Amino acid sequence: MSPTQKALFLNKKFGDLVVEDAPIYKPGPGEILIKIKATSLNPVDWKIQKYGIFIEEYPAILGGDIAGDVEELGEGVDEFRKGDRVFVHGQFVNDRSSFQQYTLALASATARIPPSVSYEQASTLPVVLTVSYVGLYNENPHGFGLTAPVSEETQGIYGGTPIVVLGGASSVGQIVIQLARLSGFSPIITTASLKHTDNLKSLGATAVFDRDLPASELVKEIKKLTNEPIKFVYDSISSNITQETGVELLAPGGQLATVLPVTAKVDKDKSAWLILGMPRLPHNIELVETLYHDKIAGFLEKGIIKPNKVEVLPNGLAGVPDGLARMEADKISGLKLVARPQENL
Known part of the structure; x- marks a missing residue:
């Protein structure tokens, strides 16, 4: 060589x-x-x-x-x-x-x-998988603190719990939707250009709304799908506008995950976390190594993650x-x- x-x-x-x-x-x-x-x-x-x-x-x-x-x-x-x-x-x-x-x-x-x-x-x-996985499954303030779906016992455990993914057609958004499906979230609500609707539904999205829909209208549409409070919003775009939409969608006690620094004003009874998907940050190492070394190949082989x-x-x-x-x-x-x-x- x-x-x-x-x-x-x-x-x-x-x-x-x-x-x-x-x-x-x-x-x-x-x-x-x-x-x-x-x-x-x-x-x-x-x-x-x-x-x-x-x-x-x-x-x-x-x-x-x-x-x-x-x-x-x-x-x-x-x-x-x-x-x-x-x-x-x-x-x-x-x-x-x-x-x-x-x-x-x-x-x-x-x-x-x-x-x-x-x-x-x-x-x-790798880059989008890590930031998606960390945002969902790492502990606060590094993520939502959800239980990672690393075994049959921890998969599908969030049935009946809604989640909103802003920017579902983005590379991060697509992975978040698939992981949310693996964890059992329902409904899985996302925003995107409507030309991506069929693909996003194939990945696990329950409903796809136009990304340009005003936050007030999006709230109304979501209420038609679920009466449960929105406690989790993953903003894969993280512009100031999408962050403000995310905050508005959240119920008290809810959490917003962003992939860019938080710029929106966040109510005192809500939380917003900037997700750092760097694999060797001390708080990410164990979570990321388990995902890559032990789990992701199986998820891909079974078509769970596409x-x-x-x-x-x-x-x-x-x-x-x-x-x-x-x-x-x-x-x-x-x-x-x-x-x-x-x-x-």
């Missing part, structure tokens, strides 16, 4: 994305080296470039969604073999991010890709900047953009 690989570097804060050589890393104890076959793009990637957030050391390699083959095993890793198909949530560190041909990961936080799932499909999952639709970008890593520009321009809806780093050769 060559000692170098191709990687897409953000050359400086607010700088340009350029393909350059990078070293191929050596896995340490408990780690694996992954040959990345597919990586998907996320809004945080263009926001890091534009706003200079999260990253302090440059040049930096971005990207958090990793799907590929196990290339090399570190000391003590015995649950994987070279050639195993895997996916994992990366980190904002150059040797653990995804816009490159090889990266490192902890074996304890890595999931197998079932035969029925492609590399491209698997690569749509990956997002995919558009594959041309030109490998060199195609990523154009994809990020399309995302920033809000030209992507109902699917994820995926790059194949090995095509950059």
